[in-house]
Amino acid sequence: MEYLLNRYRTLSVLLLAILAQLVLLAYQVKSNGEVRLIRVWAVTAVTPLARAIESTRGAVSRFFSDYFVLLDVREENKRLKKELDRVNMDNQYLRSELDTADRAKSLAIFQSRSPSKTIAAHIIGNTTGSGAKTVIVDRGSASGVQKEMAVITPDGIVGKVVDVYPTASFVLLATDPSFAAGVISQKNRVHGTLKGQGGTKVIVDYVQNEENVEPGEWFYTSGDDGIFPKGLPAGEVTSVHPGKSKKEIILSPSGFQNGLEEVLIIIEGVHAPIPELPAPHQQIHVQPPPPPETSSAQPGGASGPPAATAPPAVPLSDADRILDRYRQLGIAEKHEWGVRGRGAPDFNLPLDAAKPAEAPKPKQNQ
Amino acid sequence: MLTPIETERQVPETPRQLRDDTRFALGRIVVFQYLAVAIFLLLISGFWILQVREHAANDELAERNRVKTVPLLAPRGKMLDRDGRVIVDNHLAWEVRLGRENLKPEHIDAIAAGLHLDPEEIRAKLRRFASRPSYVPITIKQELTPGELAFVEAHRDAQTFPELELIQHEGRLYPRNGLAAHVIGYVGEVSEQELDSPEFAKYSQGDMVGKFGLERQYNDTLIGIDGQKRVVVDSLGRERQVLDDVEPTPGHNLQLTLDLDLQAVAELGMEGRRGAVVALDPRSGEVLAMVSRPAFDPNLFATRIRADDWKNLTSDPGNPLLNRAIQAQLAPGSTFKPIVALAALESGAIDENYTVRCGGSAVWYGRVFKCWVKGAHGPMNVHTGLVHSCDVYFYNIGNKTGIDTIAEYAEMAGYGHKTGIDLPGEAEGVVPSTKWKLRNFREKWYAGETISVAIGQGALTVTPLQLAYAIGGLAMHGVWYRPHLVKGEDPGPPRRANLNPANVDRVLDGMYGVVNEAGGTGVSAAIPGIPICGKTGSAQRISNQLAKSVKATKEMKDNSWFVAFAPRQNPEIVVAVLWENAEHGNLSAPIARDVIKAYFDKKARQTMPKTQQMALFVH
Numbered sequence: 001m002e003y004l005l006n007r008y009r010t011l012s013v014l015l016l017a018i019l020a021q022l023v024l025l026a027y028q029v030k031s032n033g034e035v036r037l038i039r040v041w042a043v044t045a046v047t048p049l050a051r052a053i054e055s056t057r058g059a060v061s062r063f064f065s066d067y068f069v070l071l072d073v074r075e076e077n078k079r080l081k082k083e084l085d086r087v088n089m090d091n092q093y094l095r096s097e098l099d100t101a102d103r104a105k106s107l108a109i110f111q112s113r114s115p116s117k118t119i120a121a122h123i124i125g126n127t128t129g130s131g132a133k134t135v136i137v138d139r140g141s142a143s144g145v146q147k148e149m150a151v152i153t154p155d156g157i158v159g160k161v162v163d164v165y166p167t168a169s170f171v172l173l174a175t176d177p178s179f180a181a182g183v184i185s186q187k188n189r190v191h192g193t194l195k196g197q198g199g200t201k202v203i204v205d206y207v208q209n210e211e212n213v214e215p216g217e218w219f220y221t222s223g224d225d226g227i228f229p230k231g232l233p234a235g236e237v238t239s240v241h242p243g244k245s246k247k248e249i250i251l252s253p254s255g256f257q258n259g260l261e262e263v264l265i266i267i268e269g270v271h272a273p274i275p276e277l278p279a280p281h282q283q284i285h286v287q288p289p290p291p292p293e294t295s296s297a298q299p300g301g302a303s304g305p306p307a308a309t310a311p312p313a314v315p316l317s318d319a320d321r322i323l324d325r326y327r328q329l330g331i332a333e334k335h336e337w338g339v340r341g342r343g344a345p346d347f348n349l350p351l352d353a354a355k356p357a358e359a360p361k362p363k364q365n366q
Numbered sequence: 367m368l369t370p371i372e373t374e375r376q377v378p379e380t381p382r383q384l385r386d387d388t389r390f391a392l393g394r395i396v397v398f399q400y401l402a403v404a405i406f407l408l409l410i411s412g413f414w415i416l417q418v419r420e421h422a423a424n425d426e427l428a429e430r431n432r433v434k435t436v437p438l439l440a441p442r443g444k445m446l447d448r449d450g451r452v453i454v455d456n457h458l459a460w461e462v463r464l465g466r467e468n469l470k471p472e473h474i475d476a477i478a479a480g481l482h483l484d485p486e487e488i489r490a491k492l493r494r495f496a497s498r499p500s501y502v503p504i505t506i507k508q509e510l511t512p513g514e515l516a517f518v519e520a521h522r523d524a525q526t527f528p529e530l531e532l533i534q535h536e537g538r539l540y541p542r543n544g545l546a547a548h549v550i551g552y553v554g555e556v557s558e559q560e561l562d563s564p565e566f567a568k569y570s571q572g573d574m575v576g577k578f579g580l581e582r583q584y585n586d587t588l589i590g591i592d593g594q595k596r597v598v599v600d601s602l603g604r605e606r607q608v609l610d611d612v613e614p615t616p617g618h619n620l621q622l623t624l625d626l627d628l629q630a631v632a633e634l635g636m637e638g639r640r641g642a643v644v645a646l647d648p649r650s651g652e653v654l655a656m657v658s659r660p661a662f663d664p665n666l667f668a669t670r671i672r673a674d675d676w677k678n679l680t681s682d683p684g685n686p687l688l689n690r691a692i693q694a695q696l697a698p699g700s701t702f703k704p705i706v707a708l709a710a711l712e713s714g715a716i717d718e719n720y721t722v723r724c725g726g727s728a729v730w731y732g733r734v735f736k737c738w739v740k741g742a743h744g745p746m747n748v749h750t751g752l753v754h755s756c757d758v759y760f761y762n763i764g765n766k767t768g769i770d771t772i773a774e775y776a777e778m779a780g781y782g783h784k785t786g787i788d789l790p791g792e793a794e795g796v797v798p799s800t801k802w803k804l805r806n807f808r809e810k811w812y813a814g815e816t817i818s819v820a821i822g823q824g825a826l827t828v829t830p831l832q833l834a835y836a837i838g839g840l841a842m843h844g845v846w847y848r849p850h851l852v853k854g855e856d857p858g859p860p861r862r863a864n865l866n867p868a869n870v871d872r873v874l875d876g877m878y879g880v881v882n883e884a885g886g887t888g889v890s891a892a893i894p895g896i897p898i899c900g901k902t903g904s905a906q907r908i909s910n911q912l913a914k915s916v917k918a919t920k921e922m923k924d925n926s927w928f929v930a931f932a933p934r935q936n937p938e939i940v941v942a943v944l945w946e947n948a949e950h951g952n953l954s955a956p957i958a959r960d961v962i963k964a965y966f967d968k969k970a971r972q973t974m975p976k977t978q979q980m981a982l983f984v985h
Contacts, residue, residue: 010398014405021409046414125418134422148526162525178523182516191512193519206515208458224513225520226480245458318451319541319626326630338635338945338956340890344963347627348971 043165047124051138054124107262110154116229117268118152119143123260124168133173133196135159139265140167148227150266156233156254157181157221158263171263174202174234174253182224183234186274188212191222194234194251202235204249209242213249220274231272433609434599440590441536443617445550445580447626448652448853454550459537460510462518463503463572466492468528477527480517481507494558495571505572508555509537509668538574538668544661545633546624548689549653549789549851551579552667577667579689580620580851583788590617621853623652631964632657635957641925641945642690642830645961648838648931648940651847651857653787655941655961656691656831660684692792694944695827699903700738700755700887700951701927701942702776702822704840704873706764707748709775711869715767718872721747724758731814735761738904752876755887755902755951757821764820769811772819773799778863779836780846781828787849795832798825822903834942837929839863841899841937843870877901878934881955888928891955893963897934900958902951903927923947928954932962939965 005012111118121137139145141164149161151171159179163170172179179196183204190211192204204219217237223230235251242248326347330337335345445454462481469492478485488506495504510518515532522530538553554577560566569575576585595611632643636659645655660682666675679687688694710716724743727736737743737757743750751759764772776782782797796802798819800811818824828836831849839846844863877899880888887902904924926948931940941961943954971979 010395010402014402017406017409043418046410046418136418148521160520162523180516180519182513182520191516193512193516195519205519206460206512222513222516224516226476226517227520317453317455317539317541318447319453319545319629320543322451322626323541323543323545323630323633326627326634330634337631337637337960338639338954340953340956344893344956344960347631347964347967 043168047138047168050124054122107154107264111264115270115272116266118264118266121263121265123263133176134162135171135173135260137169137171137263138167140165140169142166144267145169145265150228150269151263152232152266153255153258153263155257156235157228158255158260160227161265174255175200180225181228181234182222183219184222184274185213186218186220187214191224192249194219201238202251202253204251207247207249209247211247213237213240213247215240219251223271229266229269229271231274432599434597436595436597437533438593438595438611438614439533439535440592440614441616442538442553442590443588443619446619446621447624448622449625450621451626453541453546453622453624453626455539456536457539459508459535460515461505461508461533461535462510463505463531463533465503465529465531466500470529473527473529477530480521481514483507503531505555508670540664540668544663546629546656547661547664548658548691549579549624549656550664551581552577552664553581554667555670579789582790584620584852588617588620591615622851623654623853624656624851625654627968628655628961628964629657632961635960639945640684640947641943642694643941643943643957643961644691644830644834645939645941646834646838646849648842648847648937651849653849653851654939658688658690660686662686689791690830690944692787692789692829692831694829695793695795696925696944697826697905698822698828698833699905699925699927700822701833701901701903701929702826703752703755703760704877704901705776705779705836706760706767706772706820707752707873707876708840708869709772710763710767711748711872712775712866713767713771715771716748716763718748720763721745722759722762724756728758728761730761730765730817733814735817748872749876749879752873752901753879753883753886760820761817764816765813769816769819770799772816773797779839781832781836785831785835785849787831788851788855793829795828796825823906830942830944833927833929834940837931837942838937838940840870841874841931841940843867874899874934881930887952888930888955890952891928891930891959893959896932896962896966898930898932898962899934900928900930900955902955904949904951923949926951926954928958930958930962
């Protein structure tokens with residue numbers, strides 16, 4: 001036996017390794033635990049490699065990008081030199097804007113301003129599945145990441161952490177069909193549930209047909225789901241149609257609009273109020289200077305003043321409407337119900353024929 | 367260690383020599399090592415692909431063959447008024463169930479927090495239903511709010527809370543402000559005690575059944591038959607394929623006899639007051655309006671009423687859960703006088719010319735009985751006695767008639783018995799008699815007690831529905847149709863009494879005078895052009911002696927009653943009003959007046975062209 005092992009040592013090691021893999025696979029199949037050891041090993045072993053590859057790719061990409069940018073700048077400078085003061089001013093402005101446009105920097109700015117405690121993470125890979133939308137980020141339990149934590153960008157929500165490993169985590173994107181989050185509309189404060197559809201758009205479900213939602217309106221996280229703190233942008237309504245039993249609302253998710261390379265994982269969420277102003281522009285780093293002639297442009301592309309919050313629409317039955325009609329009639333005829341002296345009202349009087357009078361003080365409903 | 371010289375010297379010639387050559391062996395090992403590394407890399411990449419890249423897809427494939435039965439809950443039938451307008455509607459709602467097969471006890475606290483439930487309640491429920499098969503899920507919350515829906519949707523994946531199941535159903539939508547709340551009632555989740563009873567044996571935990579009012583009375587009509595579908599779901603609970611389905615059968619709609627126009631006016635008349643209004647069509651027994659105040663919001667019960675809401679309702683001194691229209695058993699006061707007058711006339715105790723001089727009081731059996739009026743009414747006959755509601759006159763005729771004859775005619779009119787209305791919990795009231803006292807108190811009847819009963823006091827109690835029913839039948843000259851709330855329901859043959867029409871007319875003429883003659887106690891119910899007959903009633907809650915000895919609180923003040931019908935000939939509507947603690951009977955008259963006016967205005971409206979009707983009112 002020893003002879004055989006010595007003679008075929010390499011083969012033996014290989015067989016042992018394969019046997020070990022089989023045992024681990026068997027363990028995985030039998031185990032009822034949520035964390036599969038073999039996955040942990042696989043992810044932990046491969047993450048540094050993936051990170052190295054991603055770093056190399058990023059470095060090469062940045063090199064070429066910088067090279068061409070420098071070429072552009074050189075050419076730009078050549079041209080600018082011919083245009084003295086104005087060109088110098090513009091150049092300064094563009095440099096400033098380009099600095100702001102740096103995604104990492106805007107992420108850091110957002111991170112510092114956000115009331116929630118977040119950590120930045122890089123996306124190092126993605127996974128596939130029929131309709132599944134999951135990405136892998138380079139932060140795991142070692143960085144304090146836990147399952148069901150919210151993942152965002154300065155532009156809006158991105159997804160939630162569904163699996164955590166020591167050095168990496170899996171993030172289910174908001175576009176995944178199994179993703180859901182509580183949202184609330186900015187203008188009319190309509191509550192709903194944002195759901196992924198597998199494509200680039202998402203929907204807002206469970207909104208009654210009686211509720212008022214308008215195209216162009218923004219939805220923010222409502223904090224109802226226990227994942228996302230309240231007040232994060234979720235997306236802009238692109239279309240609204242009344243459905244058979246509830247509204248069909250399609251949303252353009254805002255968290256993805258500038259690509260996904262760096263994200264923030266919310267470690268400790270803090271609820272924030274829904275902004276009363278029109279939605280904050282998600283592209284502050286590329287905001288062009290406003291043309292001097294126009295003054296109506298609004299940041300964020302939304303127009304008009306912030307609307308007052310409307311109460312949620314609640315279905316009414318015929319009984320409610322008829323009671324309201326008689327109440328209005330009583331007010332119009334200055335009739336005090338069940339009181340002597342004035343006689344019975346004319347119930348066939350058209351409401352618009354009588355000028356609405358000041359309503360008598362409503363009695364306490366017992 | 368081999369040297370080059372040695373190597374050169376020992377060049378192998380044969381295959382055997384070649385195999386024994388160490389250089390060849392070293393080369394083979396190197397090749398083998400590279401091969402092993404390549405295999406390991408291949409394995410690692412395989413792991414990466416299987417476990418990481420294609421993890422979701424593989425997971426889905428593995429779980430794809432799960433078949434699940436999803437219940438399709440049937441909507442309850444709606445309740446409509448007599449014109450087909452919706453009183454009780456349904457609306458889209460969601461409930462969450464706990465699948466006990468996938469349940470992890472450590473999840474309960476988090477689930478309870480997200481759904482605003484008490485985790486101990488969930489655990490107690492799980493313990494109570496432990497004996498039931500584990501594949502039967504348990505409903506833990508109905509009528510989820512949008513926020514709770516978002517919570518369930520965000521967490522009901524296989525990795526988080528796979529035990530959460532979301533079921534769509536049609537929730538009940540009741541009118542606001544407690545409109546007709548006591549009539550329509552409410553639904554609620556079938557209780558465990560109910561499940562153990564044969565009546566509810568066909569239901570399961572989580573089913574919604576009628577608990578009160580018409581919802582309970584007609585539960586079998588209103589409730590539908592649930593359907594179900596068998597679906598293939600993936601690991602995330604998403605439906606992948608529907609294998610088969612059985613569509614739910616909705617419950618039947620219930621068209622009521624209630625008229626929302628009259629109901630609305632009656633509700634507004636009783637707003638902020640404590641009491642009841644009942645409007646009947648005496649020609650058929652159809653209930654046109656029924657109000658009881660204070661009311662409750664049935665929407666609180668549409669799901670599971672919160673403990674603090676229930677506590678508020680049960681501890682409210684106004685007792686809002688009491689349907690005063692059929693359950694308040696109170697002395698009718700002077701509204702009983704038409705029955706006493708009829709009994710006296712029919713029994714021959716008096717004739718139409720019998721007159722009594724009211725001096726403001728009279729002594730009976732050693733006790734002074736006062737009239738309600740300060741001063742005196744003077745000479746009174748049956749007509750003026752009713753118009754002025756003279757107590758002294760009725761003390762006299764009551765004494766002449768006797769308690770048993772009064773009781774006979776009171777019972778003939780429907781007092782002392784349930785009317786048979788199709789609502790649960792109707793009270794009978796009390797019609798005292800010599801037999802009644804002997805049966806209940808084993809005491810003889812004292813003649814002095816008849817004096818009180820003659821003016822609707824003493825042990826006599828009636829419900830507002832009984833009052834409307836009794837006077838409605840009297841207005842029909844002795845024909846009483848069973849009150850009922852469902853349109854098209856056969857009320858059965860009416861009860862008929864063989865009454866002398868002349869005597870009935872004398873009583874009805876007196877009631878006409880109450881509203882339309884000078885000095886009548888109910889003139890505030892008069893409507894020009896509509897011949898209304900009525901009778902006021904002020905019923906003491908405590909004796910005059912007690913009222914003098916203690917400082918009377920609002921709750922001790924007299925109850926105000928008014929009953930009216932119209933028109934005088936061929937009556938179409940009878941209205942009874944009870945306003946508790948309002949002190950004077952005539953204060954209730956305007957409430958009845960407005961309801962009668964609404965009835966005749968609507969009748970006039972129905973003769974207008976349809977477009978004009980639509981312009982005027984909600985239909």
